[in-house]
Amino acid sequence: MTDAEHSGASSLLLGRRALVTGGGTGIGRAFTEALSEHGAELVICGRRAAPLEAVAAELRSRGRVVTSVPCDVTSEEGLKSLMTAAGEIDILVNNAGYGLQAPWTEVTLSDWRQVMAVNIEAPLRLSQIFVPAMIERHWGRVVNISSVYGMVVGNPYFYDFDWDAASYVTSKHALIGLSKYLAVRTGGTGVTVNTLSPGMFPYTEANIDFVTPEGIERTSSFTPMKRVGDVKDLRSALLFLVSPESSFVTGQNVVVDGGWTIW
Numbered sequence: 077m078t079d080a081e082h083s084g085a086s087s088l089l090l091g092r093r094a095l096v097t098g099g100g101t102g103i104g105r106a107f108t109e110a111l112s113e114h115g116a117e118l119v120i121c122g123r124r125a126a127p128l129e130a131v132a133a134e135l136r137s138r139g140r141v142v143t144s145v146p147c148d149v150t151s152e153e154g155l156k157s158l159m160t161a162a163g164e165i166d167i168l169v170n171n172a173g174y175g176l177q178a179p180w181t182e183v184t185l186s187d188w189r190q191v192m193a194v195n196i197e198a199p200l201r202l203s204q205i206f207v208p209a210m211i212e213r214h215w216g217r218v219v220n221i222s223s224v225y226g227m228v229v230g231n232p233y234f235y236d237f238d239w240d241a242a243s244y245v246t247s248k249h250a251l252i253g254l255s256k257y258l259a260v261r262t263g264g265t266g267v268t269v270n271t272l273s274p275g276m277f278p279y280t281e282a283n284i285d286f287v288t289p290e291g292i293e294r295t296s297s298f299t300p301m302k303r304v305g306d307v308k309d310l311r312s313a314l315l316f317l318v319s320p321e322s323s324f325v326t327g328q329n330v331v332v333d334g335g336w337t338i339w
Contacts, residue, residue, distance in 0.1 A: 088319055090115035095158075095165045095206065097149055097198070098172035100127035103221070103277065106307035107169055107314055108142070109135065114315060117141040119162045122172065123148055150193040155201055165206045166213075167318045170199035170251075171221045180242040188243045195247035196254060203258055207267060214266035217318040220255045222273045223248045224333050234298065235291075248273075252329050259327030268326035270317050275333020277305040300335030 094111045098104035099120030105127075112118050112135050120142065122128050128144035135142045145161045147154035149172055174194035176187055199220050210216025225241070226248030232239045252271050259269040276295045278287040296303050313332050316322055331337060 086114045088114040088315070089167070092166040092318075093117045093119065093162075093164060094167035094169065094318070095119045095121070095162055095202075096169040096171055097202065098122050099169075100124065100129075100131050100144070103274065103307060103310060104169075104171040105131050106311055107171060110311040110315055111167065111169075111318070112140040112142060116167065117143075119143045119145060119158075119165070121145040121147050121149065121158055149198040149202065150190075155205065159205050162206075164209055164213075166210065166215060167217045167219075168202060168206050169219050169221065169314070169318075170202055172198060173221065173223075175241055175244040177238070177241055178243075179240050183243060191243035191247050192250075195244070196250045199251060200254060203269075207258070207262065210267045211262060211265045216262075216265075216267035217322070218255075218258065218267065218269040219314060219317050220251050220269070220271045222251045222255075222271045222329065224273055224275045224331065224337050225249075226252045226271070226273055227329070227331070227337055234294070255329070256327045263326065266323075268317075268322060270322075270326060271329040272310070272313055272317060273329055273331045273333070274310055275299070275305055275331070275336045277307065277310070295336075298336065299333070300338065303334060305332065305334060 089111060094116040096104055096108050099108040100122045108118055108120050108131055120128055125146040128146060132142040132144040143161060145158050147158045149155060172194060174191050176191050203218060207216060225245045229245050230239055255269050255271040262269055278292060292304055309332050313330050
């Protein structure tokens with residue numbers, strides 16, 4: 077019996093090592109669990125040690141291999157500690173994200189740069205650190221987690237609150253652009269770079285404070301599929317993008333939004 081069979085995992089990603097930033101909570105935790113269940117060894121990082129170690133301990137109890145690394149991916153010191161702990165990475169999921177609500181006329185450059193540091197600069201630095209070795213090994217997968225707000229800016233009349241998030245929207249547009257650029261630079265090397273853009277997933281740690289029954293109903297009515305997203309919808313999309321079968325898919329933005337952005 078193989079290790080994957082013994083732990084109840086599939087062998088889709090057996091022998092691959094994956095790094096998920098922001099991998100201890102919300103959508104990141106769902107990604108961590110999905111990759112682990114399909115045979116990958118996991119390295120997860122985030123600023124808070126407790127949620128990282130909680131998910132790592134749970135997965136280890138199922139026989140999975142998970143390393144948790146508390147660090148700040150916007151600092152060079154944090155990146156250095158992550159690089160040392162992670163070793164060689166085959167799959168990089170740049171999931172850590174940060175959003176800020178502030179009137180665009182008043183947002184400070186300090187706050188603006190903090191959003192950019194997490195949402196666009198960290199994915200660039202992590203790609204610089206881990207992708208060259210993927211190229212040398214002729215295999216690698218990079219998935220940058222953007223948002224539907226990397227495609228549209230959001231109709232302010234749609235929301236229960238005053239929607240003004242210029243830094244977040246700009247950073248997510250930039251992340252899609254970075255993914256396309258890196259896809260060109262890594263083309264033909266065995267490495268693919270894609271973006272995964274979630275739509276409305278209200279029942280996550282990042283969004284739960286904004287959820288109201290009225291908001292869910294309105295969001296569902298504005299979505300062709302007539303419902304909001306569930307994390308399982310994102311898991312399957314991620315697994316496709318990191319799988320061996322996706323070798324001819326690069327530079328793409330896979331949108332998982334129930335059709336919200338098509339009308």
